[in-house]
Amino acid sequence: MKYTWEDLPERKNLFTVKNTAMINLNTGKAVRHYATNTKIAVVQKCVTPEKTYYRTQDAYHNYLNYAFEAEAFGLPNEKAPSAPLRKPSSRVYSALESSPESRTSSPVKKQTSSKTVAPSKDGEKRQRLGWLKRLFRRKNG
Secondary structure, three states: OOOOOEEEEEEEEEEOOOOEEEEEOOOOEEEEEEOOOOEEEEEEEEEOOOOEEEEEHHHHHOOOOEEEEHHHHOOOOOOOOOOOOOOOOHHHHHHHHOOHHHHOOOOOOOOOOOOOEEEOOOOOEEEOOOHHHHHHOOOOO
């Protein structure tokens, strides 16, 4: 397959959003693996019927079809089919048309978290700390 690369208006420094690989588009095999949050500079873009790819300066100068998928950087796939629009189900649709009075419910009492009181060894009552506070509590003395 012949890939048509478009130059980007300017070089983009992108960060990987997941572990990813630079792919040889001719063979479909991974050339090199990259960890999440790796900075990669790209200079060209190729949009195929299936996916969108980005190519680095080195791959461009060496005439290599080594590239990253757009989703590796959290970018949209420009040729991905859009999701078909669904009609809401009758249950949801009827809820949308119902009167405002039927949709409002009685006010819900906000539940507050309370700390339980447990007697200590010397008979005093103390508040039980949450797991996070227990993890970071200071030692006295």
